[in-house]
Amino acid sequence: MNRKTDTPVTVIGLGLMGRALAAAFLKAGHPTTVWNRTTSKADQLVAEGARLAPTVGDALKAGSLTIICVTDYPAMHELLGASESELDGMMLINLTSGDSAQAREAAQWAEQRGAHYLDGAIMAIPSGIGTAEAVILHSGPQPYFEAHKSTLDALGTVTYLGADHGLASLYDVAGLAMMWSVLNAWLQGTALLRTAGVDAATYAPFAQQIAAGVAEWLPGYAEQIDSGSFPAEVSALETDARAITHLIEESEAVGVNTELPKLIKAMVDRSIAAGHGGEQYPVLIEEFSKPRND
Amino acid sequence: MNRKTDTPVTVIGLGLMGRALAAAFLKAGHPTTVWNRTTSKADQLVAEGARLAPTVGDALKAGSLTIICVTDYPAMHELLGASESELDGMMLINLTSGDSAQAREAAQWAEQRGAHYLDGAIMAIPSGIGTAEAVILHSGPQPYFEAHKSTLDALGTVTYLGADHGLASLYDVAGLAMMWSVLNAWLQGTALLRTAGVDAATYAPFAQQIAAGVAEWLPGYAEQIDSGSFPAEVSALETDARAITHLIEESEAVGVNTELPKLIKAMVDRSIAAGHGGEQYPVLIEEFSKPRND
Numbered sequence: 001m002n003r004k005t006d007t008p009v010t011v012i013g014l015g016l017m018g019r020a021l022a023a024a025f026l027k028a029g030h031p032t033t034v035w036n037r038t039t040s041k042a043d044q045l046v047a048e049g050a051r052l053a054p055t056v057g058d059a060l061k062a063g064s065l066t067i068i069c070v071t072d073y074p075a076m077h078e079l080l081g082a083s084e085s086e087l088d089g090m091m092l093i094n095l096t097s098g099d100s101a102q103a104r105e106a107a108q109w110a111e112q113r114g115a116h117y118l119d120g121a122i123m124a125i126p127s128g129i130g131t132a133e134a135v136i137l138h139s140g141p142q143p144y145f146e147a148h149k150s151t152l153d154a155l156g157t158v159t160y161l162g163a164d165h166g167l168a169s170l171y172d173v174a175g176l177a178m179m180w181s182v183l184n185a186w187l188q189g190t191a192l193l194r195t196a197g198v199d200a201a202t203y204a205p206f207a208q209q210i211a212a213g214v215a216e217w218l219p220g221y222a223e224q225i226d227s228g229s230f231p232a233e234v235s236a237l238e239t240d241a242r243a244i245t246h247l248i249e250e251s252e253a254v255g256v257n258t259e260l261p262k263l264i265k266a267m268v269d270r271s272i273a274a275g276h277g278g279e280q281y282p283v284l285i286e287e288f289s290k291p292r293n294d
Numbered sequence: 295m296n297r298k299t300d301t302p303v304t305v306i307g308l309g310l311m312g313r314a315l316a317a318a319f320l321k322a323g324h325p326t327t328v329w330n331r332t333t334s335k336a337d338q339l340v341a342e343g344a345r346l347a348p349t350v351g352d353a354l355k356a357g358s359l360t361i362i363c364v365t366d367y368p369a370m371h372e373l374l375g376a377s378e379s380e381l382d383g384m385m386l387i388n389l390t391s392g393d394s395a396q397a398r399e400a401a402q403w404a405e406q407r408g409a410h411y412l413d414g415a416i417m418a419i420p421s422g423i424g425t426a427e428a429v430i431l432h433s434g435p436q437p438y439f440e441a442h443k444s445t446l447d448a449l450g451t452v453t454y455l456g457a458d459h460g461l462a463s464l465y466d467v468a469g470l471a472m473m474w475s476v477l478n479a480w481l482q483g484t485a486l487l488r489t490a491g492v493d494a495a496t497y498a499p500f501a502q503q504i505a506a507g508v509a510e511w512l513p514g515y516a517e518q519i520d521s522g523s524f525p526a527e528v529s530a531l532e533t534d535a536r537a538i539t540h541l542i543e544e545s546e547a548v549g550v551n552t553e554l555p556k557l558i559k560a561m562v563d564r565s566i567a568a569g570h571g572g573e574q575y576p577v578l579i580e581e582f583s584k585p586r587n588d
Contacts, residue, residue: 100544125528125529166490170492170544171497174497174500176538177483177554178476180534180558180575181558182505183508183515184475186515189465189469191583193465194583196394196458198464200517200520201516201517204512204516207509207512208510208512210472211509212505218498219495219498221480223494225484225493234419243467246393247471250467253393254464255584256584257581257585259586260582263553263554284478285481285484288550289488289550290549290550
């Protein structure tokens, strides 16, 4: 990989995550300027070679790109708004947590002030930053991403999603929904199996195999959604409904929680009531795509 | 693999799945006897070399082992009860769908009549039978499984779970819970991304990667459950709760369904209220292991 390590960078916001980002740049050899409201947060980074900028404006001028990682979007607006005149021509990459609407608004705000703006989301914990396991999502104009990818590579596996600045936030929460759902399904199964004396470690590899196996179906099922046609090639929703009833009854019989199974059943039942009983599971996209109205 | 193909087998019940099982035995070279209440269901199998037994009792005597795949457990009891005196010494493998209590009762019933009994569950659709993708779970006395595994191999990937006859049913519904949960999380994400014009095929590989990645955590997380200790090595439940709120707010903002995110949040909130906010996600096993009481 052609990684440039002499590009000066700036990191604004030195919480746990911001400090991890700055440390990863330093480790990769980048001249790194940092700024934080509470300057003591920079002590360790300065000891490792970072330069502490006296003002946000000074910090912005020091780097070829500036990573922003603060508490929330209002905090970002407050910080950068104070140095508004100095945003012209700056490359800002905002990794602050927020939603897609905030990201789009921030992009517009920054572009009106002459800045180049990418929005991002970090799918990692601070200790993972700087390793390939840290997935960092970016969205906004592709040329900005391409111009700075070799610098961003110091942070982890950096990914570009598209021109819409809201995409990084949307992919982030979508990925988190998958994370909690895999964990919850595993917990449901673990709870069931523990009633028969099976420990969690015994069940985990089975759950892992099922999750990875089902994940492989997704690209194929996606074709059904994109074509809007859901033939029951594998099984019909009515067949799923009967099996979900088994899951609910088994959970009740052994005395474990039934909220997750009942939610699955409720959504399947509504889809069947809407006439989709002979179609395949991905037809539930129609239920997932609208607020519940009953 | 040392697969015996000259063992005579019997299949009772020739619905879609039963016919697929018999066809797989025939294809592997096993002398195969079949029985079904409606004899015409056997026509194709007889054309392929199966023998149609005139009675259940005759069918049971023909095979070294008998696979039972009928509508439900009452149907099985009715069929085999009529030939009660002939069960002594028979090897029965019951792949009929049912719950763990039914499996345990059937095992007791069969053993009282001198039969050897394994309970099983088929994690496959009929067209998958006979391929490695068809996972067939077995539970009951291990010697019975070991004695017949080389014959059962004709059906797919056969797996032994343990001596408790209820395990096959429990693993089956647990695996199905994982299946629907991965699909639902993917549908939630797909619904979110489609509001930004991202098609399902574009999002699917991302969802697939997250699901498979999170699945790899399960063995490690299982250790927390088995030890009953949930230190926040990766993140604390309170941090998850804030991110789940992001998911709910984002789903509401773009107008998609929020039932799945809200269920996740409700269970996390209850766990935090029970004092587990500083612990790690698998502590939710306590919520999943009990009926909801509020």
